[in-house]
Amino acid sequence: MRTTVRRHLGKLMAVVALAVAGGAVAVGVTLPDDGGSGMSRAGAARQDAVAPEGTVEPAPAEDAKGVGRDPLTDAETERAEKLATAGNGLRMDARDVEGDRGPQHLSTNLTEVDPGLSGAAAGERRADVVYYDYKSDSVVTKTVNLDTGKVEDSRTDQGVQPPPSRDELTEAAQLLIADPLGADVKGDYKDATGKQLAKPDQLQLSGMVFRKKTVANIPAGLKECGEHRCLRVITKVVNGPWIDTRALVVDLSARTVSRLG
Numbered sequence: 001m002r003t004t005v006r007r008h009l010g011k012l013m014a015v016v017a018l019a020v021a022g023g024a025v026a027v028g029v030t031l032p033d034d035g036g037s038g039m040s041r042a043g044a045a046r047q048d049a050v051a052p053e054g055t056v057e058p059a060p061a062e063d064a065k066g067v068g069r070d071p072l073t074d075a076e077t078e079r080a081e082k083l084a085t086a087g088n089g090l091r092m093d094a095r096d097v098e099g100d101r102g103p104q105h106l107s108t109n110l111t112e113v114d115p116g117l118s119g120a121a122a123g124e125r126r127a128d129v130v131y132y133d134y135k136s137d138s139v140v141t142k143t144v145n146l147d148t149g150k151v152e153d154s155r156t157d158q159g160v161q162p163p164p165s166r167d168e169l170t171e172a173a174q175l176l177i178a179d180p181l182g183a184d185v186k187g188d189y190k191d192a193t194g195k196q197l198a199k200p201d202q203l204q205l206s207g208m209v210f211r212k213k214t215v216a217n218i219p220a221g222l223k224e225c226g227e228h229r230c231l232r233v234i235t236k237v238v239n240g241p242w243i244d245t246r247a248l249v250v251d252l253s254a255r256t257v258s259r260l261g
Helices: 002-022 041-048 074-085 119-123 166-178 180-193
Strands: 104-110 126-133 138-145 150-157 203-209 230-237 248-251 256-259
Touching: 074 104, 074 126, 074 138, 074 150, 104 166, 166 180, 166 203, 166 230, 166 248, 166 256, 180 230, 180 248, 180 256
Parallel strands: none
Antiparallel strands: 104 126, 126 138, 138 150, 203 230, 230 248, 248 256
C-alpha cells in the first residue's frame, strides 16, 4: 500500500510540473489541498458560500445581444456558429475529430476591434468562429458580423495549432484507452480504483497541443505533428490521483498513439 501511494504521489508532482510548464488547457481539474480532499481552496470557499437549503436564486436574464466589448451572449454565440457554416461547403466537405461530416468546432470569441473601421461599422458586433478540418488538416476561421448576419472574412491556415477543445481531448483519451500503449494507464487506474478503465468520462482530462520542438528525438509516428493535430493528454482519476501519461502523444489526424523516448 505504501508503495502504491508513493508511486501515485510521484506521478502527481511530475504531471503537475508538466501542466505548469506546458500551459495545459485544463478541463474541470482541481488539485488536492493539503488535507488531500481533492478540493481546491477556491472550491472550498465557493462551497461555504452556498445559500441555505431551500433558497433558490435564479440566474439573471441574459440579453440576446451584448453591447460594446461585452462578452458574447449565448444567443450571439449560437447565431455566429450557424452563420459560419451556412451557405458554404464547409459543413459538407470538412470532417470533425471523429471523422463525421462537418468541421470540428474549437472556439467562438468576440473579434478584436479593427483599427481601420470607424463610425457605425466600428461599433458592430463581430465574432471569430474557429474550426479544425480533419480532412485537410487546416484551421478555418470565419469572422461573422452579428449585426448584419454576414460572414465578412474566411481564412484557412495549415500548420497552425490552436488549443484543443473538450471534444478533442475526449477523443484523444478514447484512442489512448483503446491502444496497446494505454495498458499502463489502465493498470494505474485499476490500482487506484479497483475498477476497469473503459471510457474517457471515468477520467478528468486536460491537455495541450504537442510541439515537436520540445522533444529532442521524435518517434517516426510523430514526425507529422504540427501538420497533423497531435495532443498530449493529462489524465486524472475522478476524485483521485493523477495518472502519468507524459510519454504518450495522440495523433488525432492519423488516429494513432506513440510513445516518446
